[in-house]
Amino acid sequence: MVQNNQQPVIILADGSTRTVGSEATKNNIMAAKILSEALKTTLGPRGMDKMLINTIGDVKITNDGYTILKETEPEHPAAKMVVDLAKKQGEVNGDGTTTAVVLVGEILKQAEELLEKGIATATIVKGFESALKKAVQTMENISIPANKEELIDIAETSMSGKGSFSNIRSMATKIVEALLEVEENGEIDRDMIKIRKIHGEGTEDTEITQSVTVDKNVVESEMPRDIRNAKIALLQYPIDARELQNQAKIKLTTPGEYQAYVDKEAQMLEEEVQILVDSGANVLFNNKKISDLGQHYLTKAGIMTTKRVKSGDLERLSKATGANIVNNIRELTSDDLGEAGHVYEKIVYEDREYIFVEECKNPGVLNIIVRGSTKHITDLLEQAVNNAIGTIIKVRENDKALPGGGATDMAVSKALKAYANEFTDKQQLVVQAFAKAMEQLPAALSTNAGLSTIDVMTELKAAQKESTNMGINVLKGEVSDMKEDQVLEAESNKIAILKSATEVALEILRIDDVLASKPETPVGGDMPGTPNPYL
Ligand SMILES: Nc1ncnc2c1ncn2[C@@H]1O[C@H](COP(=O)(O)OP(=O)(O)OP(=O)(O)O)[C@@H](O)[C@H]1O
Ligand SMILES: [Mg+2]
Numbered sequence: 001m002v003q004n005n006q007q008p009v010i011i012l013a014d015g016s017t018r019t020v021g022s023e024a025t026k027n028n029i030m031a032a033k034i035l036s037e038a039l040k041t042t043l044g045p046r047g048m049d050k051m052l053i054n055t056i057g058d059v060k061i062t063n064d065g066y067t068i069l070k071e072t073e074p075e076h077p078a079a080k081m082v083v084d085l086a087k088k089q090g091e092v093n094g095d096g097t098t099t100a101v102v103l104v105g106e107i108l109k110q111a112e113e114l115l116e117k118g119i120a121t122a123t124i125v126k127g128f129e130s131a132l133k134k135a136v137q138t139m140e141n142i143s144i145p146a147n148k149e150e151l152i153d154i155a156e157t158s159m160s161g162k163g164s165f166s167n168i169r170s171m172a173t174k175i176v177e178a179l180l181e182v183e184e185n186g187e188i189d190r191d192m193i194k195i196r197k198i199h200g201e202g203t204e205d206t207e208i209t210q211s212v213t214v215d216k217n218v219v220e221s222e223m224p225r226d227i228r229n230a231k232i233a234l235l236q237y238p239i240d241a242r243e244l245q246n247q248a249k250i251k252l253t254t255p256g257e258y259q260a261y262v263d264k265e266a267q268m269l270e271e272e273v274q275i276l277v278d279s280g281a282n283v284l285f286n287n288k289k290i291s292d293l294g295q296h297y298l299t300k301a302g303i304m305t306t307k308r309v310k311s312g313d314l315e316r317l318s319k320a321t322g323a324n325i326v327n328n329i330r331e332l333t334s335d336d337l338g339e340a341g342h343v344y345e346k347i348v349y350e351d352r353e354y355i356f357v358e359e360c361k362n363p364g365v366l367n368i369i370v371r372g373s374t375k376h377i378t379d380l381l382e383q384a385v386n387n388a389i390g391t392i393i394k395v396r397e398n399d400k401a402l403p404g405g406g407a408t409d410m411a412v413s414k415a416l417k418a419y420a421n422e423f424t425d426k427q428q429l430v431v432q433a434f435a436k437a438m439e440q441l442p443a444a445l446s447t448n449a450g451l452s453t454i455d456v457m458t459e460l461k462a463a464q465k466e467s468t469n470m471g472i473n474v475l476k477g478e479v480s481d482m483k484e485d486q487v488l489e490a491e492s493n494k495i496a497i498l499k500s501a502t503e504v505a506l507e508i509l510r511i512d513d514v515l516a517s518k519p520e521t522p523v524g525g526d527m528p529g530t531p532n533p534y535l
Contacts, residue, residue, distance in 0.1 A: 021512055025115065028078035028508045029108045035074070035082050036105020039065050039098050043441070045160045046449035046474045047098075061376050064162065064383045065097030066090025078508050085504045089497065094390015095158045096497045099441060103501035104508075106440040110433035111509050119426050125506055127423075127430025131416055132502045134431075135438070136495055138415040139402060142468045143491040144483065146401040151176045153486040154395055155388040157404050160475075162384035163377075167204050175388050178208045182364050188393050191312065192319055193366040195385055199378040200349040201371040206381065211360060211367045212316045216306045217353040218345050219290060220299045224282075226344040227304050230357070231337045233281035234314055234323045239272055239294035241265035266293060272329050273297040279334045283343050285309045285317055304343065306355055320360035395490035403482035404489045406442025407471030410464050413438040442472055449474035 041048045042063040052060045052071045062068060069086040082104055086097040107128065114124050146154065155172035165171065179188055196213060218225050273294070276284060283304045290298070290307045298305045309317075318325050323338025341359025348354050348369075370385055372378035395401065402408040416435035420428045442460060446453045449472075456472055459479045463470035471482040482488065 022115070024512055025121070025509065026112070027076075028511055029112050031074070031076040031079040032082050032108050032505070032508055033105045035069070035072075035079055036102050036108075039068065039101045040105070040444050041448060042068070043098050043102060044445040044448050044474055045164065046445075047161075048448065060379065062379065062383065063098075064090075064387075065099075065101055067383060069097070069101070078511070081504055081508060085500055089500060092390075093394050093493050093496060095161070095387035095394075096391075096493050098161075100497045100501045102441065102444060103437065103498065104505045106437035107434065107502060107505035108508060110437045111505070114430060114433055117429070119429065121509060121512070123426050124430050125509060127427040128434055128502060128506060130427065131419070131431045131434035132499065134416055134419045135412045135434070135498055138412045139408060139491060139495055139498070142408065142411050143400040143402050146395055146399045146488070146490075148176065148180070150401045150488055151180075151392060151395060151399075153488040154401055154490055155392055157487050157489060158387045158391040159384035162387065163380045164475075165203050165381060165384065171203075171206060171385070172388060174208050175385065176392060178210070178366055179389065179392050182210065182366050183396070184364060186396060188396065189364070190389070190393060192316055192364055193368065193389060194312070194316060195368045195370060195382055195389075196354075197370040197372075197378045197382040198349050198352065199372050199375050201373070203370075203372050203377065203381055205371040206385075207367075207369045207371075209358070209367050210320070210363055210365060212313065212320050212357040212365055213367050213369070214285065214306060214309055214313045214317070214355040214357070215352070216309060216355060218355070219305050219307055220295050222299045224302060224304045226342075227282055228342055230283045230304075230321075230340045230343040231280050231334075232283045232285065232317065232321050232323050232340060232343070232357070233276055233279065233332060233337055234318055234321075234325045235284065235286040235329060235332070236288060236314070236325055236327050237286065237329045238288040238290070239269060239286065239298070239329065240289050240291035241268055241293070269294050270297050273301050273303070275329055275332055276303060277301045279332050279337060281332075281337055283340075285314060287311055287314050316365050317357060320357065320362055320365040322361045391490050391493055394493045394496070397492045400491035401488040402491045402494050403469045403471055404487040405471030405473055405482045405485075406445050406460065407464075407469055407482045408489070408494060409438045409441040410460055410471070411468035414461075414464055445474055446472050449477060451477055 042050060042065065047063050049061050049063045050068050052062065052068065054071065065086055069083045072083060074080055074083060082101055085104065086101050089100045090097045111124050152172050155175050156168055159165065159168055159172055182188060182192065196215065281303060284298065286307045287309045290305065295305065314325055317323065318338065321338025321340050324336040326332045326336050339361045340357045343355065343357050345353055345355050368385060370378055370382045372381050413435040416431055416438065420431035420435065423431060443453050443457055446456045456479060460470065460472060463479050467481065469481045469483045470479060471487065473480045473485050473487060
């Protein structure tokens with residue numbers, strides 16, 4: 001770069017690259033479109049699966065947008081923005097990641113055409129923003145109240161996006177009922193729900209209970225493994241004298257001193273275990289280590305003990321049993337103990353032991369053990385259950401539902417086309433373009449189901465004139481009433497998807513300058529001809 005005084009000002013490091021203007025926009029749109037097209041074929045109950053193979057050769061088959069993109073680490077900055085959107089949608093709402101990514105791609109595809117027609121980016125951004133507002137309003141207008149039945153419909157629709165499980169309705173019902181039971185003041189704490197997947201049984205053996213499982217075993221074979229009326233201590237404290245050594249410097253000079261030290265160690269551990277006994281505890285979950293000697297005294301005391309328990313499990317145990325998590329055993333009293341009717345160890349599958357803590361004192365904690373005959377089915381069902389939970393948590397924000405199967409997208413598209421006529425300038429084209437992007441969602445559902453998309457879309461447009469509930473039931477292979485067919489979605493989730501997809505599309509559109517540093521030289525020297533991933 002050269003200033004007026006002809007002094008060059010170097011901004012970019014040697015080897016960095018810069019792409020500006022329409023070239024940069026085109027590259028970014030292309031990157032987002034590639035991801036969108038890749039995920040599009042997985043949309044809906046009839047979508048295809050993707051096979052993911054990681055660097056160590058593990059294979060995972062899935063159609064879950066979040067799972068697919070989580071494993072993809074694209075280099076391109078615009079693609080990264082799309083992956084971040086999917087991650088956010090997946091982590092916050094659990095469901096709708098594919099829709100969000102497909103929408104970004106479709107919105108940008110429309111933007112590209114508008115740019116080619118010579119419409120300025122600023123006009124496109126403004127028009128899309130107006131279209132988004134109108135779309136959200138339309139969704140709010142056509143939404144219906146979600147009572148328990150509708151909540152079950154929403155859970156089922158969310159699950160059916162992942163696969164066709166034979167007992168899907170009864171699972172959706174169980175999930176909704178369990179969530180409503182653990183809700184406190186209308187809120188469900190996601191951290192208090194643990195999903196474990198264990199293959200080896202049919203999906204109908206999936207269990208949802210108000211209990212806690214810990215995927216550890218009882219530390220010593222001589223300890224009790226089945227306790228009724230459990231008094232439970234939760235510790236974050238190593239029962240291990242060597243830990244003390246680490247904390248204090250001990251100088252031993254004679255063998256006698258060493259023996260005295262060993263005796264002291266034993267005495268100290270015995271005292272610590274005695275504190276547990278005095279408190280009345282008969283079950284201990286500790287998330288720190290316990291030495292052999294510590295285990296010996298705990299066995300002698302008849303305390304069912306589990307060590308190195310994960311913090312999340314300890315939190316759930318605390319909530320379910322009412323026990324306090326204690327950081328120093330010397331401060332433990334009977335007031336810190338929790339209660340459960342039954343604590344036992346059981347082998348669930350192939351020698352995997354779990355500890356079950358049942359008949360807990362407090363509600364609010366859910367334990368879901370997802371079963372399936374193979375690892376693949378168990379993985380899919382786990383994603384389905386996860387999506388249903390996320391969606392139900394989201395829908396409880398306002399208890400409103402929208403028709404699925406592309407019905408809402410078509411209704412929004414129709415409303416936007418009417419709205420476009422209110423504009424007399426180029427924004428009319430922009431709002432119409434947004435309407436077209438929305439239509440791509442039902443079109444993808446139809447194509448993925450192997451239906452004749454042109455015919456189905458024509459039929460859908462006609463049916464929408466009668467009712468905004470009309471969508472494509474891909475399981476039946478026809479246009480029908482989504483409310484009657486129980487294909488419903490969470491309004492709040494659908495709005496969140498639309499808002500964040502539009503935001504990301506606009507962000508990508510606004511970039512007109514990409515400055516990329518030189519990628520780090522791989523070991524072994526520069527590889528001539530290696531393409532810059534940012535271009
Ligand atoms: N029986 C059905 N007929 C038509 N469409 C359906 C049916 N069941 C679900 N759908 C639709 O499938 C779409 C959801 O598909 P899918 O679950 O594959 O994607 P997603 O929820 O956007 O993303 P992901 O689940 O991967 O996070 C929704 O639009 C929903 O309305
Ligand atoms: Mg889904």
